[in-house]
Amino acid sequence: MKNKELTFSEAQLKLEEIVSKIESNEIDLEALSIKLKEAKELVKFCEEKLRTIEENTK
Amino acid sequence: MQAINLSQLLYKIDETLQSQFGYQTFWIKAEITDVKKYESKRWCFLKLIEKKDTEIIAEMKATAWSQGYVFIEQFERLTQQHFANGLQIICKVKVKYSIKYGLSFDVLEIDNSFALGQIELQKQATLKRLVDESNGQIIKDDEQYFTPNKRLKLPIVIQKIALITAQNSDGQRDFKNELLNNNYGYTFEVDEYLCQIQGDNAHENIIKQFEQIFASNINYHCVAMVRGGGSETDFKPFEQYELAKLVANFHLPVFTGIGHDRNTSIVDLMARQLKTPTKVAAHIVEHNFMFENNLLYQLNQIEQNVHLKIERAKQSIINLKRLLMSFDPNNILKKGYAILKVNNVIVSNPSLLKIGVEIETIIKDKTLKSVIKNINKSTNEE
Helix, strand or coil: CCHHHCCHHHHHHHHHHHHHHHHCCCCCHHHHHHHHHHHHHHHHHHHHHHHHHHHHHC | CCCCCHHHHHHHHHHHHHHHHCCCEEEEEEEEEEEEEECCCCEEEEEEEEEECCEEEEEEEEEECHHHHHHHHHHHHHHCCCCCCCCEEEEEEEEEEECCCEEEEEEEEECHHHHHHHHHHHHHHHHHHHHHCCCCCCEEECCEEECHHHHCCCCCCCCEEEEEECCCCHHHHHHHHHHHCCCCCCCCEEEEEECCCCCCCHHHHHHHHHHHHHHHCCCCCEEEEECCCCCCCCCHHHHCHHHHHHHHHCCCCEEEECCCCCCCCHHHHHCEECCCHHHHHHHHHHHHHHHHHHHHHHHHHHHHHHHHHHHHHHHHHHHHHHHHHHHCHHHHHHCCCCEEEECCEECCCHHHCCCCCEEEEEECCEEEEEECCCCCCCCCCC
16 A cells, blocks of 8 residues: 555545445455554554644644 | 204104104004014014015014014914914004114014914815815815825835935934834835925925935835924925825825824825824834734634644544454454354354354464354344
8 A cells, every 4th residue: 555645635535434344344354354454554644644744833 | 055964854753753653553464574583582573565466565674572572482383384474464563663773563462363364274275276176086075185195005014115304303213213123123125305394495395305206216115204303383385285286196105294293284184194203103013013913813823723623633533543443353352252264264154154064263362173063043143
C-alpha cells in the first residue's frame, strides 16, 4: 500500500470502508487479519498526518 | 500783505472743529484699510474708507488706542480672523484734530456683532457659490456638505502621505511625531509640501502645493493639511472660495487638522475634518490598525476552524481504532472465544463438522487438536 500518496481524507475514507465491511460481516475470518493489518497501517498513516498538520498550524 | 503763522490758522480750524464736534461721538459704517497694529502698545492705526463700486469716495485716518483696541482683540477672538484690510465694520468714533498730525478719528468701540454677521454672511455666500457652481457635485444636506473629495474611498491601508504644512511649525512636528512614533510600529512615507499657511495670500501658497502634489504623479494615499501653533486668528485662507473648491474636487482624500476647535472653516467642510494635526495622524494610524485588527480576527477564525477540524479528525481516528481493536481475533480470544479449523481452514459453516473429523481449536496462546466424537445441538441456538 502506497500510503504516502494518499491524503488524510482518502486514508480516513478507506479506514471507514474497512470498518464498515467488517461490521457487516462482508469479510470472513481468514481475510480479516489481512484487512486488520491494512487498517492498522492506515491508522498509523492518519495519526502521522494529523501530527504533521498540527505541527504546521502551530 | 499780512500773513499769519500756519499754526495760528490751524488753531482756528481746531477751535472750529472743537465747537462743532466737541466730545460728540458717532457710529459710522466703513471699510478698513492700511491696518497697522502695535500689539505690545495695544494701538492700531488704520484708514476708514467708503467705496462706490471700486472707487474710494471717502477716506479718513483713524486710531484705536487701548480703549478701542480692546474691541479689536475681542473681534479676533470671536471671529478667529485677523482684524485686517477689507473688513466692513461699524465703529464709534470721535473727531480729533491736531495741528501737527491733522484730522483723524479716534476709534472708541467696534460693533463686533456686525462684524461677525458680515463674516458669516460672507461665509454663507462662499458656501452657496461652491454648491451652485459645482454642477451638483457638492451637495448640502442638513448643514453637512457632501463633496467629491469626501466621497473618495480611502485605501485599505494608508502608507504614502502628502503633507501640506508650514516649515518648522508645531503642526508639522505634532503630526509627524504622532504618525511616525505610533504604538503599532507602522511605517509611513511622508512627503512634505511646505509653505506659508498664514497671512493674506496663504491660500495661494496652499493651492500651489496641491498643484505640485497633482503634478508629481506620485500615487499618494491621502493629503494631510495641518496647521498648529500659529496665530489663533488667521483662518482666513481656509475660508477662500478657490482653495475650498480645489479641496472639494481634489483627486486624493484630504484630511484637515488646522488647529481650531471652536469653528469649522469652509475648507474643513469640503474635506475630512479632524481639528488638530495630532488627531489627523492618530486617525490615519487607527485606520491602518482597523485593517490589521480585521486580519488578526480572520486569522484567529481560521486557526479555530483548523483546530476544530484536527480535533474532529483525531476523534474519528480514535473511534475507528477502537472498533478495529474490537474486531481483532487476538482480542476476541483473550475474552475466552475460540477459532475452529478443519484442514487448516476456519470453520464458519458448522454443518461441515461431522463425527470423526479432526479439528484444530485455537484459544488464547494455545492450539488444540481433537476429533469430533459427538455433535449436539447448541442449547442457546434459537
